[in-house]
Structure formats: structure tokens, C-alpha cells
Amino acid sequence: MTQLLKIRGLKIEGRSDEIWMPIVNGIDLDLNKGEVLGLIGESGAGKSTVGLAAMGFTRDGCRISAGSVAFDGVDLVSAPAAVKRAMLGRRIAYVAQSAAASFNPAHRIIDQHTEGPTQHHVMDRAQSQRDAMDLYAKLRLPNPEEIGFRYPHQVSGGQLQRAMTAMAMSCRPDLIVFDEPTTALDVTTQIEVLASIRDIVEQFGTAAIYITHDLAVVAQMADRIKVLLKGDEVEEADTRTMLSAPTQEYTRSLWAVRSFQRPAKPAIPVAAVPSVRVRGISASYGKISVLHDVSFDIHAGRTLAVVGESGSGKSTVARCITGLLPPSDGSIEFDGVSLPADYRRRTKDQLRQAQMIYQMADTALNPRKTIGEIIGRPVEFYGGIRGARKRARVEALLNEIELEPKQYIDRLPSELSGGQKQRVGIARALAAEPKFIICDEVTSALDQLVAEGILKLLARLQDDLGLTYMFITHDLATVRAIADEVVVMKDGRVVEQGGKAGMFQPPHHPYTDLLLSSVPEMDPDWLTRLLAERGNDTIGDGATDKM
Amino acid sequence: MKSLTRIVLHRLFLGLLTLFVVSVVIFTAVNMLPGDFAQAILGQGATPEAVASIRRDLGLDQPPVIRYFQWLAGVIQGDLGRSFAQANFTSFTGTTSGQSSVMGQIAPRFANTMFLAGVTAAIAVPVSLALGILAALYRNSVFDRVVNIATLSSISSPEFFLAYILILFLAVLNPLLPSLSNIYSDMGLGERLERTLLPALTLTLVVTAHMMRMTRAAIINLLASPYIEMARLKGLSPMRVILRHALPNALAPIINVIALNLAYLITGVVVVEVVFVYPGIGQLFVDSVKNRDIPVVQACCLIFAAAYILLNLMADLMSILSNPRLRHPR
The missing domain is CATH 1.10.3720.10 (MetI-like)
Structure with a gap:
């Protein structure tokens, strides 16, 4: 095998407040022709930075301070810009995390596809267009002759991600850097994209660097895996060796995350009045109806997981319960009492009872307020507590979420890590002393280790305070970890509901079955086996890929 | 594309509505200007009779609401009125010249x-x-x-x-x-x-x-x-x-x-x-x-307002057209 990429002693620094801080501290990386290397690690590990540096590229505010990136003998660090430009797109291509954001909204998909080949003088426009349709067909996109002539916003996320893979292939590069290409997708869509990527990379013998934080995904895609932590390499080995016998403690801890599971709670007493009852609600945004006759109960002290893909109406249910979106039909009851549909007509005490924690702690916390002010606001608003007593209450809440009050109370959200911000979001919800908390994808923006910490915290708070949770998630591992009851939603309807134990055992509703079987497993043969089981014709026929 | 036509018509309607509101504002504001054309042109020698005669001649003795609608009706028919300053007052000379239209x-x-x-x-x-x-x-x-x-x-x-x-x-x-x-x-x-x-x-x-x-x-x-x-x-x-x-x-x-x-x-x-x-x-x-040539002032104001409204309308429409999401709905 001939060596394609050779990175030696790569150091990258990023500027924050006029000081250059190290992001990557001396990484070596080797890649042969036709080989797929998986780069894994948590956010902040520097995996995307290394991936981009393999193309001789750094984002604004970053710089390569030392080391060399030799691609086929040419050092991309010291090469002049014109030499690098001739390589980029032509011999090294990039597939970004969010295809929706990385396709230019102003141009048709196929025009963006043909741009590389025509600019690099590999093919003329007509040739490249025909080739694009060919690639679309190979990637099992529906209507390969026609789909390229749409604008990006007219195509679904999973299809766009495949179109972007086709675009990366357009010049038949020797190396493609895949930067979390399926992280933004639903599990059922993810499988189709993974299968397409794997096929096409094998077919053209393209080498690839596959960056992800999802171990199960990387197990399907990579020949070798390199684990990064805070800009340092932890270890590197063949995929199978790495999965079966990791040598480093950190790698083992990554592998172990998926094992957290709460013990099952005793059965619900038959006569119990549900803490929250959703009765036959329907709702719409304008003329588009998004919920159809949704009903479920949540009992005191228990966790209901609402599962479904994006667009299934999970978050809309939460908006209906909190009164932000009054349902057009049906009712919401708390402890047997029906609530006004619109939050503006609910009493302060009714508002207090239901609190929310959001997915993006970054945007859910006011960046100009200190942590103390953010948590203090609901303390004052709902409890009428001021002054020294308010501060004492805020400190107690910070203790509750395991953040040292003296250290954090005067900080701004920007001075906290993602997991810490999410903890503040929890404290803010707790400050109202609610009985019921809606957690909307609270762990999906977090790394697995951090997410596990949040789940454990929520579990402990439930035990201590007797809280009732509604847990909105698309991640079935989270469901397995924390749920007591499960509701599966699809296209605004409940397709299945029941206890967790029943949910993970057949027989299922076919959709639940599809969801469950789509969750990647750590076994490197999982994808191959699954595709064989389902039969290739079910993949990419658009049945599960929503427009 | 149906939604696009609707947006265009909607904006056009809003533009016309704005222009109407602006015309009211212009008329009110101009008529609140201190001084009076008849006073200004006759200067020191203004007798009450002469002032009244000129005012009657120019229709200034009518109530403002009626004058507004007379003006508006004229404007809609493309007639911006008669310029005061260029008018040869019929009561004095008995002739009208072609130059007097605004x-x-x-x-x-x-x-x-x-x-x-x-x-x-x-x-x-x-x-x-x-x-x-x-x-x-x-x-x-x-x-x-x-x-x-x-x-x-x-x-x-x-x-x-x-x-x-x-x-x-x-x-x-x-x-x-x-x-x-x-x-x-x-x-x-x-x-x-x-x-x-x-x-x-x-x-x-x-x-x-x-x-x-x-x-x-x-x-x-x-x-x-x-x-x-x-x-x-x-x-x-x-x-x-x-x-x-x-x-x-x-x-x-x-x-x-x-x-x-x-x-x-x-x-x-x-x-x-x-x-x-x-x-x-x-x-x-x-x-x-x-x-104090009120008809000319009003006409100028109206033209200025129309220019602003028209250009902003065109800018809005072009911004909309530059967005492929609106040009090519799903």
C-alpha cells in the first residue's frame, strides 16, 4: 500500500482574547490509499480541526504553529495558496456535518456539483452533469436525473447529505474528509447515508478520514480508529482491536457510557390520577396540522420518554402542554384539573408547575446575565423571594446541580462548558419548584460522557424531589437509560405507547421496529448484517426519508 | 409562484395606502405653514378686500377638508393644480396663461x-x-x-x-x-x-x-x-x-x-x-x-414621497426575488 497522507507533529493554536491557546498538541497521522481512518473524541478534542488541517486548512482565528501535513509528498502547511487550491476539491474533498448549511442556498445542487470539476478543468459542464446524475444514482438518491436541478431547501437533510458526498466525489479525489456527516440526521436516515458513503468509498477506492463522536458509527465505517482527547492522541488501533481490547482508561470509559440504566420503578397503582394527562390534542401551525389526536398520561414521580424522528411532533406536544401553542382540539390536565389552553390565561401557580429544559443551553440562557441572575429570576418571580434569602436559595440550587456556588454564581454563561450550561438550565427549572419538567432533547447537543452526567443528575433529582419528567428525545439509548414509559410518535400521531420493558421487546409496531433496529451498535459487522436483513431495496427508496 | 404574486400585490397595496396617508400628512402640514399666499404677494398694500378676492380666486376660502378632496381628485386624474405664483389673476387681468399649471x-x-x-x-x-x-x-x-x-x-x-x-x-x-x-x-x-x-x-x-x-x-x-x-x-x-x-x-x-x-x-x-x-x-x-405657493409645495412633497415609496417597494421586491426559497417554493 502506498502512503497518501503523512502528518507529523501537528500543532494548531486558536486565538481567544488576543492570546494563542493550543488546540492540537502534536499529532501524527498516517493514511494509505483507499484506507478509512476513524477520528473520534468528544467536542473540544480537536478532531474537526485535525480533519481540516489534513486539507491544509484552518478556520479563521486558528493557525498551524508547527508540524507538517504531507499529502502525496507535498507539504500543505508550507505550500503557496495557489498550489493548495489546486489540490482542494480536486484531490482532497470535504463533506461537512450539516449539508443544509454547507450547500449554498442561492444555487441549484447540480451547479454546485459541477463547479469543482469545471474550475479544476477535470471535466466540462455537460460531462460533469452526466457524472453527477450517475453518482446520484449510485448513492441511491430518488430521481437522480432530476434531483440535482432543485435548490438545497427543496431536498431533505438525508438526501442533501448524499448529494454532498456526490459533490465530494465529483473530481474523483484520493481523499475525502467526512466531518460528522450523519450527526444531524435521524437514525433511520443515518443508516441510508452510512450505507451510501461506505459503498461509494469502497467502489472508487477513495481514502477517507471519518470524524465522529459516535463510536457505533465509526465502528461501521473505519478500518482503523484514532482516539483524541483535548488535542492529544489517546491511542490508535485497528477497529476490531480497538473495540475489543482498548488499552487506555479513557477509551474504556467512552465504551462504557452506554451501560447507564436506571432500575425499574414499581408499577403504577391502578387508581392513581395521572400527574399530567394529555387528552386527544390536535394542533397546527397556520394551515399545516402537526398533531392528530395525541393522548397519553404521565404519572407522578415517573419519566415518560417521547420518541420520534425530527418532524414527528414531539416538541409540538411540549409546546401544547406549556400553553405556548394552544391546541385546536383536546385538553391538558394537571392532577385531574383541566388547564386553560393558552399560557396567558393560566395562573402563576399553574405556570409554576410545569417547567422546561431546552436542547440548546447556549441559546436558552441569556448571555448578558450572570448565573445567579438567571436562576434568581424564577425564584423571585414564582416565590416572591428577594435579597439575601434569594441568594441563599440560588446557592442551594447550585449545590443541587453540583456546581460550587461561590465559583459560579457571578459567571456569565459564556464562561461555562456545555454540560455546565445545561446544569444551569436544570437549576433554572428547579427554581420554580415545579412538579413536572419537560426535557426537550436535553442531552443531544452534549458529548456522551457529559450527557451521562446530566442523565444521572436528573435521575437523582427525581428520586430526591419526586419530580415527574417528560423526556423528548430521538436517542433510544437515552430512553433505555432513563424512561419508565415510552410514547413513539410519527407524523404527529402516537403509533405505540407502553412500559419501557415492553417497548424493547417484540412484537412492535413496524415503525418502532424500524427505529429500534436503526440504532447503530458497536459491532463492526452490524451495518452489513442489517442491510442484508432488510434487503438492499429498502434502503434509499425514500420510504423513511421525509421530504 | 402564486405566493409570490400575492406578496407583490400585497406590497403594492401597502405602498398605495402609505401614499394616501402621506398625502393627508402633506396637505395638513403644508396648510399649517404660517403665512398666506395672498398676504405674501400683496405685501404691505394688502387691503382686506384684495386679500379676500385673491383667496376666493384660488379657492382658499373653502374649508380644508373640501380643498383636500378637490386636490386629491385632481391628483388622481393627473392634475396637480394651478401654481399660485405663476397665476395671472383673472380678477386683475382677465386672462389665464398656459404656464400656470403645477x-x-x-x-x-x-x-x-x-x-x-x-x-x-x-x-x-x-x-x-x-x-x-x-x-x-x-x-x-x-x-x-x-x-x-x-x-x-x-x-x-x-x-x-x-x-x-x-x-x-x-x-x-x-x-x-x-x-x-x-x-x-x-x-x-x-x-x-x-x-x-x-x-x-x-x-x-x-x-x-x-x-x-x-x-x-x-x-x-x-x-x-x-x-x-x-x-x-x-x-x-x-x-x-x-x-x-x-x-x-x-x-x-x-x-x-x-x-x-x-x-x-x-x-x-x-x-x-x-x-x-x-x-x-x-x-x-x-x-x-x-x-407660499402651496400647490407646488404639495406636488413636490407628493413626488418625493412617491419616489421613496416606489424605490423601497422595488427594493423589497428585488430582495424577495433574490431569495431562492421564495422563487422556488418546495
């Missing part, structure tokens, strides 16, 4: 103003776009800074000052262009252009900074977006990245600023007209206010 007075002046605005726009818009794009391309370079400082200092200086500087350098020290821009209707296009060039250059200096800086900012704002990073990672040249990938997405704010500046060129150029003795609508407007 339309006849405004039309040639307005044509001149549009000519000046057109020449200025033809220079200023391409120059600002080009400078803005280059400044974005070479951002934070010496070129970027020089362009920024130059345009900022020109926008910060008073218009008459810029005008006199240009006259000094281009007409007095190097007699390249005439410093007087008095143009006539029977002048050839070449001579017209030559005489219009100095005021047009002055106005270019005034409006360039705003448009250029918005172009630069709108483009730079997009440079951090993932699709720009993607374009760079495809190995495209920096110029292509900006022209093909950033600019089409930055059009909406740029178009709005251009429209605002074009409106300014039609409505706000009195000072430059006075300096260069350019017979535009601005001078007519100021003179009419001085003479």
Missing part, C-alpha cells in the same frame, strides 16, 4: 433631477459595489483601510464643502469641467452630461460610503458561514468565492441601501443644486415654500 412647472425640473440622479447612480452604484467587494476580498488590508477612510471622510463632510473642493480642483485649478450646471431643454446630450458631471461627482462622494460599507459588511458577515467554508474547501479562488457564493446571498441588505440612497438622490439634493445652479426640483421646492 405640472407644467414641475415636469422639466423633475426631468432634470432624474437626469442628475441617473448620472450619479450610473457612477456611484457600480463604484460602491466594486469597492465594497474588493474591500471584502482584501479585508483588513491597507486597501480596505484606505477605501474606508476615504469614503467615511467624504460622507462626513458637508455637501457644499465637497462641491467647492471639486470646483476648485476640476474647474478652477484644472479647467476640465464647467462649474455652472445651468442646463436647458434644447441642449445636446453630450453638453448636458458635461455640465451635470460635477454635481454628479459631488453626489457620488456623498452616497458611495453608505453603499460600499453595506456591501462590504454584508459579504463579510457571510464569510463565516459553512457554505463559504465549503466553497473554499472546493479549491475555488477567493474572488469566485465572494462573487458566486457570498454576493448572491448578501443582495437583500445591499439592495435596500441602494434604494435608500437613490431616493436621497431624488429628494435631498437641494444644496448641491444651489451650489451648481442646477435647475432641479429641489430649488423649485425651496422657492415655492418661500412664496
Whole structure:
């Protein structure tokens, strides 16, 4: 095998407040022709930075301070810009995390596809267009002759991600850097994209660097895996060796995350009045109806997981319960009492009872307020507590979420890590002393280790305070970890509901079955086996890929 | 495309509604101006009878509401009324002259103003776009800074000052262009252009900074977006990245600023007209206010308002059209 990429002693620094801080501290990386290397690690590990540096590229505010990136003998660090430009797109291509954001909204998909080949003088426009349709067909996109002539916003996320893979292939590069290409997708869509990527990379013998934080995904895609932590390499080995016998403690801890599971709670007493009852609600945004006759109960002290893909109406249910979106039909009851549909007509005490924690702690916390002010606001608003007593209450809440009050109370959200911000979001919800908390994808923006910490915290708070949770998630591992009851939603309807134990055992509703079987497993043969089981014709026929 | 037609019709309706509201405001405001045409024209020798006679002649003795609707009805039929100042009062002379219609007075002046605005726009818009794009391309370079400082200092200086500087350098020290821009209707296009060039250059200096800086900012704002990073990672040249990938997405704010500046060129150029003795609508407007020639003042105001509304309407529509999501719904 001939060596394609050779990175030696790569150091990258990023500027924050006029000081250059190290992001990557001396990484070596080797890649042969036709080989797929998986780069894994948590956010902040520097995996995307290394991936981009393999193309001789750094984002604004970053710089390569030392080391060399030799691609086929040419050092991309010291090469002049014109030499690098001739390589980029032509011999090294990039597939970004969010295809929706990385396709230019102003141009048709196929025009963006043909741009590389025509600019690099590999093919003329007509040739490249025909080739694009060919690639679309190979990637099992529906209507390969026609789909390229749409604008990006007219195509679904999973299809766009495949179109972007086709675009990366357009010049038949020797190396493609895949930067979390399926992280933004639903599990059922993810499988189709993974299968397409794997096929096409094998077919053209393209080498690839596959960056992800999802171990199960990387197990399907990579020949070798390199684990990064805070800009340092932890270890590197063949995929199978790495999965079966990791040598480093950190790698083992990554592998172990998926094992957290709460013990099952005793059965619900038959006569119990549900803490929250959703009765036959329907709702719409304008003329588009998004919920159809949704009903479920949540009992005191228990966790209901609402599962479904994006667009299934999970978050809309939460908006209906909190009164932000009054349902057009049906009712919401708390402890047997029906609530006004619109939050503006609910009493302060009714508002207090239901609190929310959001997915993006970054945007859910006011960046100009200190942590103390953010948590203090609901303390004052709902409890009428001021002054020294308010501060004492805020400190107690910070203790509750395991953040040292003296250290954090005067900080701004920007001075906290993602997991810490999410903890503040929890404290803010707790400050109202609610009985019921809606957690909307609270762990999906977090790394697995951090997410596990949040789940454990929520579990402990439930035990201590007797809280009732509604847990909105698309991640079935989270469901397995924390749920007591499960509701599966699809296209605004409940397709299945029941206890967790029943949910993970057949027989299922076919959709639940599809969801469950789509969750990647750590076994490197999982994808191959699954595709064989389902039969290739079910993949990419658009049945599960929503427009 | 159905939604697009609806948006256009909706905007058009809103534009007309705004124009109607503005006409009420103009009429009220103009009629609240202190002084009275009859008083002003008769001066010291005004007898109550003469004042009353002129007022009756001009319809000023009618209640304001009736006058407003008479005026509005005229405007809708394209008749802007009779100019007071140019009127030969029938009660005194018994004849009426063709010169007395407001339309006849405004039309040639307005044509001149549009000519000046057109020449200025033809220079200023391409120059600002080009400078803005280059400044974005070479951002934070010496070129970027020089362009920024130059345009900022020109926008910060008073218009008459810029005008006199240009006259000094281009007409007095190097007699390249005439410093007087008095143009006539029977002048050839070449001579017209030559005489219009100095005021047009002055106005270019005034409006360039705003448009250029918005172009630069709108483009730079997009440079951090993932699709720009993607374009760079495809190995495209920096110029292509900006022209093909950033600019089409930055059009909406740029178009709005251009429209605002074009409106300014039609409505706000009195000072430059006075300096260069350019017979535009601005001078007519100021003179009419001085003479209390209410119909002309009202007509000018209405034209200014219509220009603003029309240009903003066009900017809105073009911004909408520059968005592929609206051109090509799912």
C-alpha cells in the first residue's frame, strides 16, 4: 500500500482574547490509499480541526504553529495558496456535518456539483452533469436525473447529505474528509447515508478520514480508529482491536457510557390520577396540522420518554402542554384539573408547575446575565423571594446541580462548558419548584460522557424531589437509560405507547421496529448484517426519508 | 409562484395606502405653514378686500377638508393644480396663461433631477459595489483601510464643502469641467452630461460610503458561514468565492441601501443644486415654500414621497426575488 497522507507533529493554536491557546498538541497521522481512518473524541478534542488541517486548512482565528501535513509528498502547511487550491476539491474533498448549511442556498445542487470539476478543468459542464446524475444514482438518491436541478431547501437533510458526498466525489479525489456527516440526521436516515458513503468509498477506492463522536458509527465505517482527547492522541488501533481490547482508561470509559440504566420503578397503582394527562390534542401551525389526536398520561414521580424522528411532533406536544401553542382540539390536565389552553390565561401557580429544559443551553440562557441572575429570576418571580434569602436559595440550587456556588454564581454563561450550561438550565427549572419538567432533547447537543452526567443528575433529582419528567428525545439509548414509559410518535400521531420493558421487546409496531433496529451498535459487522436483513431495496427508496 | 404574486400585490397595496396617508400628512402640514399666499404677494398694500378676492380666486376660502378632496381628485386624474405664483389673476387681468399649471412647472425640473440622479447612480452604484467587494476580498488590508477612510471622510463632510473642493480642483485649478450646471431643454446630450458631471461627482462622494460599507459588511458577515467554508474547501479562488457564493446571498441588505440612497438622490439634493445652479426640483421646492405657493409645495412633497415609496417597494421586491426559497417554493 502506498502512503497518501503523512502528518507529523501537528500543532494548531486558536486565538481567544488576543492570546494563542493550543488546540492540537502534536499529532501524527498516517493514511494509505483507499484506507478509512476513524477520528473520534468528544467536542473540544480537536478532531474537526485535525480533519481540516489534513486539507491544509484552518478556520479563521486558528493557525498551524508547527508540524507538517504531507499529502502525496507535498507539504500543505508550507505550500503557496495557489498550489493548495489546486489540490482542494480536486484531490482532497470535504463533506461537512450539516449539508443544509454547507450547500449554498442561492444555487441549484447540480451547479454546485459541477463547479469543482469545471474550475479544476477535470471535466466540462455537460460531462460533469452526466457524472453527477450517475453518482446520484449510485448513492441511491430518488430521481437522480432530476434531483440535482432543485435548490438545497427543496431536498431533505438525508438526501442533501448524499448529494454532498456526490459533490465530494465529483473530481474523483484520493481523499475525502467526512466531518460528522450523519450527526444531524435521524437514525433511520443515518443508516441510508452510512450505507451510501461506505459503498461509494469502497467502489472508487477513495481514502477517507471519518470524524465522529459516535463510536457505533465509526465502528461501521473505519478500518482503523484514532482516539483524541483535548488535542492529544489517546491511542490508535485497528477497529476490531480497538473495540475489543482498548488499552487506555479513557477509551474504556467512552465504551462504557452506554451501560447507564436506571432500575425499574414499581408499577403504577391502578387508581392513581395521572400527574399530567394529555387528552386527544390536535394542533397546527397556520394551515399545516402537526398533531392528530395525541393522548397519553404521565404519572407522578415517573419519566415518560417521547420518541420520534425530527418532524414527528414531539416538541409540538411540549409546546401544547406549556400553553405556548394552544391546541385546536383536546385538553391538558394537571392532577385531574383541566388547564386553560393558552399560557396567558393560566395562573402563576399553574405556570409554576410545569417547567422546561431546552436542547440548546447556549441559546436558552441569556448571555448578558450572570448565573445567579438567571436562576434568581424564577425564584423571585414564582416565590416572591428577594435579597439575601434569594441568594441563599440560588446557592442551594447550585449545590443541587453540583456546581460550587461561590465559583459560579457571578459567571456569565459564556464562561461555562456545555454540560455546565445545561446544569444551569436544570437549576433554572428547579427554581420554580415545579412538579413536572419537560426535557426537550436535553442531552443531544452534549458529548456522551457529559450527557451521562446530566442523565444521572436528573435521575437523582427525581428520586430526591419526586419530580415527574417528560423526556423528548430521538436517542433510544437515552430512553433505555432513563424512561419508565415510552410514547413513539410519527407524523404527529402516537403509533405505540407502553412500559419501557415492553417497548424493547417484540412484537412492535413496524415503525418502532424500524427505529429500534436503526440504532447503530458497536459491532463492526452490524451495518452489513442489517442491510442484508432488510434487503438492499429498502434502503434509499425514500420510504423513511421525509421530504 | 402564486405566493409570490400575492406578496407583490400585497406590497403594492401597502405602498398605495402609505401614499394616501402621506398625502393627508402633506396637505395638513403644508396648510399649517404660517403665512398666506395672498398676504405674501400683496405685501404691505394688502387691503382686506384684495386679500379676500385673491383667496376666493384660488379657492382658499373653502374649508380644508373640501380643498383636500378637490386636490386629491385632481391628483388622481393627473392634475396637480394651478401654481399660485405663476397665476395671472383673472380678477386683475382677465386672462389665464398656459404656464400656470403645477405640472407644467414641475415636469422639466423633475426631468432634470432624474437626469442628475441617473448620472450619479450610473457612477456611484457600480463604484460602491466594486469597492465594497474588493474591500471584502482584501479585508483588513491597507486597501480596505484606505477605501474606508476615504469614503467615511467624504460622507462626513458637508455637501457644499465637497462641491467647492471639486470646483476648485476640476474647474478652477484644472479647467476640465464647467462649474455652472445651468442646463436647458434644447441642449445636446453630450453638453448636458458635461455640465451635470460635477454635481454628479459631488453626489457620488456623498452616497458611495453608505453603499460600499453595506456591501462590504454584508459579504463579510457571510464569510463565516459553512457554505463559504465549503466553497473554499472546493479549491475555488477567493474572488469566485465572494462573487458566486457570498454576493448572491448578501443582495437583500445591499439592495435596500441602494434604494435608500437613490431616493436621497431624488429628494435631498437641494444644496448641491444651489451650489451648481442646477435647475432641479429641489430649488423649485425651496422657492415655492418661500412664496407660499402651496400647490407646488404639495406636488413636490407628493413626488418625493412617491419616489421613496416606489424605490423601497422595488427594493423589497428585488430582495424577495433574490431569495431562492421564495422563487422556488418546495
